[in-house]
Amino acid sequence: MSGTPSLVQTSCTRRLVSCRLWSMTSHIAMFSIAAHGHVNPSLEVIRELVARGHRVTYAVPPLFAEKVAETGAEVKPWNSTLPGPDDDPAAWGSELLDHVELFLADAMQALPQLAEAYQGDEPDLVLHDITAYPARVLAHRWGVPAISLSPNLVAWEGYEEEVAEPMWAEPKSTERGQAYYARFQGWLRENGIGLDPDAFVGRPDRSLVLIPRALQPNADRVDESVYTFVGACQGGRGAEGEWRRPVSAEKVALVSLGSSFTKRPDFYWECVRAFGDLPGWHLVLQIGRQVDPAELGAVPENVEVRSWVPQLAILRQADLFVTHAGAGGSQEGLATATPMIAVPQAVDQFGNADMLQGLGVARRIDTEDATAEALREAALALVDDPEVARRLKEVQAEMAQEGGTRGAADLIEAQLRA
Structure with a gap:
């Protein structure tokens, strides 16, 4: 009878229901460090996974526990030895080895903490920030898949020869550099991982890239079987607060150097000079927590000085964004179609600034040249x-086609089903 389901149809239906119920109760574990630029890009993806019925735990230092908990994820706190976002940037050192030694030392002391936190509560799948080295070790130990959530550019075919090898040639020739590599290699071997440190850090098995493809250098040479660009996963950001454009403002400029490298009072004063007496302009100046507003002295009435601002809310109404060109800020500028002046401060920001300028949407001005x-x-x-x-x-239209938060969650669920 045509109205009666066959045994095959019934079997398939049961399998689909069973699969759906299994996926709804999956335990997904996310790992990150205490840095805005590494936690923030993942939050909307986590929120979406929780909304789909998954149990999501998020291992992060206590400083970010409240922000993570707002997504509905269960926080697994752990203690980090890395400098925090409000610490003096000098705590990171000034050389490449200074930075990477800090990350390795933190990973080695964090691994026992995280293993204990998840004892008897192992996940079905691991998500991890690119700096969360223990996550990949634990995924290997548990025998579960791991997916990197990259908040910035990823390696392309030829990256090692073109970028990594020249960058590491001098450090690797030193006794200190060789000791670092030996320590890292030994830690990996102790945990049953046969990769060398460079491949472990820079070549994940699977990665979702949380930046627009437009910001990726040599995007045509990125291995699409490993890396999938899902673009900006921004969400509504209503919890960050609102901002209203002054009625009298003909143009609005937002200045922000992010959350870490913000100790630039001289630069902020140049910004005040640049926009403070421009007729019709309103300046929102985010200075971070490392600079006292009193250091800037009296500012014109059209200048709004804040330690922190709801950046995306302002960008949706702004005419110009003066940014450090971090991955998060760069893609927010692109997503809101806001022209940018890129003033890079550290690490990947220099490359991002060049990419923005190459796209024809920004001007790069180095800090020492950033006069009023x-x-x-x-x-x-x-x-x-x-x-x-x-x-x-x-670029804004291209970004809208990349999948964003829902696309990222779909791919994570696909990995669970696989």
Whole structure:
């Protein structure tokens, strides 16, 4: 009878229901460090996974526990030895080995903490930030798949020869560099991992890239069987607060150097000089927690000085973004089609600044060259250039097709089913 399901149909239906029930109760574990640029990009993905019925735990230092808990994930706190976002950037050192030694030492002391936190509560799948080395070790130990959530650019075919090897040539030739590699290699071997440190850090088995493809250098040479660009996963950000554009403002400029490398009072004063007496302009100046507003002295009425701002809410109404070109800020500028002046401060920000300039949506000005005159000239040129506006709209449209939060969650669920 046509109205009666066959045994095959019934069997298939039961299998689909069973699969769905299994996926709804999956335990997914996310691991990250206490840094805004590494935690923030993952939050909307976590929120979406929780909304889909998964049990999600998130291992993160206590400083970010409240922010993570707002997604609905269960926080697994652990103690980190890395400098925090409010610490002086000098705590990270000034050389490549300074940075990587800190990450390795933190990973080695964190692994026992995290293993104990998950004892008897092992997940079905591990998600991890690119700096969360213990996560990949634990996934190997538990025999579960691991997916990297990359908040910035990823390696392309030829990356090692073009970038990594020249960058590491001098450090690897030193006794200190060789000791670092030996220590890292020994730690991996102790945990049953046969990869060398470079491959362990830079070549994940699977990665979701949480930046737009437009920000990825040599995107045509990225292995798409490993890396999938899902683009910005921003969400509504309502919890961060609102901001209202002043009625009298004809143009609004936002200045932010992110959360870490913000100890730049001289730069902020140049920004005040650049925009403070521009007719019709309103300046929102985020200075971070390392600078006292009193250091800037009296500022004009059209200058709003804050330690922290709801950045995305402002960008949705702004005409210009003066940014350090971190991955998060860069993609927020692109997603809101806001012209940018990129003033990079550290690590990947220099490359991002060049990418933004190459896209035709920004001007790069290095910190030492960021005078009031240079900032003002670049600002006026950018906001009045129809070609800049056209390119921003093009990139914005491309980003909208990349999948975002839902696309990332779909791919994670696909890995669970596999």
